[in-house]
Amino acid sequence: MKALALVAAMEGLLIPLLALLLSLGIFGVFLLAVDNDPFGVFYSMYRGGFGSPFSWRNTLERAAPLMLTALCTALPARLGLIMIGGEGALVIGGIAAASVGLSLNGNAPWLVMIAMVIAGAFSGGLWIASTGWLKHYRGVNETITSLLFNYIAIALLNHLITGPMRDPQSLNKPATLPIGSANMIADIPELGVHWGLAFGLVLCLLYYLIFQHTTLGFAVRIIGGNIRTAKIVGLPVGRLTVMTCFFAGAAAGLAGMIEVAAIHGTANGSLAAGYGYAGILVAFLARQNPLTVIPVAILLGGISASAGLLQRSHHLPDATVFILQGIIFIVILLSETLYGRLKLLCDERGRT
Template identity: 30%
Template sequence: MIRTNRIQRLTLPIFSPLIAIVSALIVGAILILLAGANPVTAYTTLFQESLSTYFGFGNTLTKMAPLLLTSLGVLVALRAGQFNIGGEGQIYLGALGSTLVGLYVQGLPGIIHVPLALLAGFLFGAVWGWIPGYLKAIRGVNEVITTLLLNYIAVNLVSYLVQNPLQAPDAPSPYSPLIAKSAQLPIVLPGSLAHAGILLALVAAGILWVLLVRSPVGYQITAVGFNPIASRYAGISVERTIILVMALAGGLAGLAGASEVMGLKYRLFEQVSPGYGFDAIAIAFLSRGSVLGVVITSLFFGALRSGANVMQRSAGVPVTVVYAIQGLTVLFIAIGLAVERRIKGSD
């Protein structure tokens, strides 16, 4: 019995997300059938286009980059027991910061301009994460409420700026002028949309793994997440840790916004993100606190987004089915967590 329980504890965190994804795809197949299409053809088109073709895989990597960076931000906050629902707003602020440097800092070589614009994106996002972190640590304000409300402020702030002081001359819709070429991220797969933002995201994932698993700071973050009261008795500053992780979470999401501007759009649009900040919440929970899990799940969600339009054109399946699959994946992982908690409680 003891051995069986131990096997369950080791295998559940591995198979639970996999079961959730497979279950979501099965229910999605039913939805595709109801839409009058062939699920096999639809899924073959979806994943073949997004993973096995050159341009499609490049597009998948392009969508994976902001998802991965923002999900890492949600993950690091979760490790400290904090819920960062503000990834969307932090993306917008990061995009704004990199745009300002790309527009108004001129005459720099790319080797300096690119890191400077990325740093601005990180700092703008970090400030937007620091605010709810400070309010939670010092004032006791719930971070779910503050991060959620700050999303609306960030979105409307960017909307105002691109419609007024930052709007490009004679622009048919709200967007800024092009940023300097020296502030643009290079393409990593020629002939595709894949840019160096994906390399930035993977490097960030590696650094975060080292921080969380191999450093004293990571131990403090995990300790605060498990038991803040015991952590305080052990001499760990709970307040400082909360502020740190929320600022870091915001900075990572800010890098996601910066990479969208610097690697893909080259200007600030009114709609910077198509909802990456909210997808990141699902990815972080689906990944069960694992940095590697975040990388893999971000690839899965990126592939879904990349192949959705092609699936609609080729198989006649509405794009909304893809969003339904994402939502079902979250639902099934929530059910899996509840079942796992029930099993552990019965040990």
């Protein structure tokens, strides 16, 4: 039994690492094809993401929302659902947090903060929970629903920031009124990164404990494994589905709240910056494990933080990062086929 667990762990580490290396190789060939020096670019990516305290700050600031949006895909994946609504839930969470922050402005900052956290998490949670509800009770495919929800959320954001909630001062870039510097999330002392990072870390850890080490998490995995079995043993499939989706959406909604309260100070179009979509990649790369999400989010945060440096020193457009992310995503999915197939590991398995 032990050996089997070891093999699984080795596979879980080895295969993604191999896939990452292969992706970098393919990306290198692509860079050669567009007349760029791959090793120079790799070095710049390292420098731009992890080379200095400044770049680390940048990386961690991006990793925080990525962790949270990744959870939005990772938790439903345990139910066997492919949820890609992180972007919409983030936007909705951001809108809700900004509205609450604005309407409570003037109250004690800690009170406003708690209200914004609740508003962001709750609205994002409801947003994704409704796609889970539609899946279970109406049989509507959750991938398509959550995607449509993304576009609806962005349309709602555009409507609110150009119409009812618009700050008349924001001319070129429509936005809501600022929530006020007193209500902003502060930086973690010494680190220089906002406390939103701690939110991400804590939630990853919390969800890991709940979904890996409690009966509830076990029940969710049974549903993901075989929904018929789950029904036969009498699990409340519908309730568990909706609840898990709520937890997932709450994480992404919180990411929106953090973007508003720690970065932008208002709700504006920058909320839909693609964290939701990059979070899907993080979740798949982390094999839907909330704990593994943490290092993977930092890695991808670093890659996206290096985009600026790539532009300055290699004249590569910012879409370069998208291409690398796309390659990694495809190769990671391709590598799924290797599990249980590696020769060396199969022999190990035979002996147990």
